[in-house]
Amino acid sequence: MVGKPVIKGTRLTVAYILNLLAHGATSAEILAEYDGLTQEDMQACMLFAARTLENTTFMPLVAERAPIPNPDGLADGARV
Numbered sequence: 001m002v003g004k005p006v007i008k009g010t011r012l013t014v015a016y017i018l019n020l021l022a023h024g025a026t027s028a029e030i031l032a033e034y035d036g037l038t039q040e041d042m043q044a045c046m047l048f049a050a051r052t053l054e055n056t057t058f059m060p061l062v063a064e065r066a067p068i069p070n071p072d073g074l075a076d077g078a079r080v
């Protein structure tokens with residue numbers, strides 16, 4: 001928890017709440033489980049994530065295929 005953003009007045013990290021949501025928990029379920037947590041806290045977690053990702057550059061990973069050797073020993077497309 002050291003250095004991680006937490007929800008004010010709790011020991012719950014933003015990442016923990018986002019992880020619960022990502023794994024299918026609803027806001028209502030989370031609010032029922034954690035006393036003192038508010039809908040505004042949930043929205044603040046999502047806003048934090050959105051703002052954090054705003055300045056992130058994503059680069060697509062492209063898989064390159066190695067050429068498949070021709071069993072004839074000829075260049076691809078060459079005919080005898």
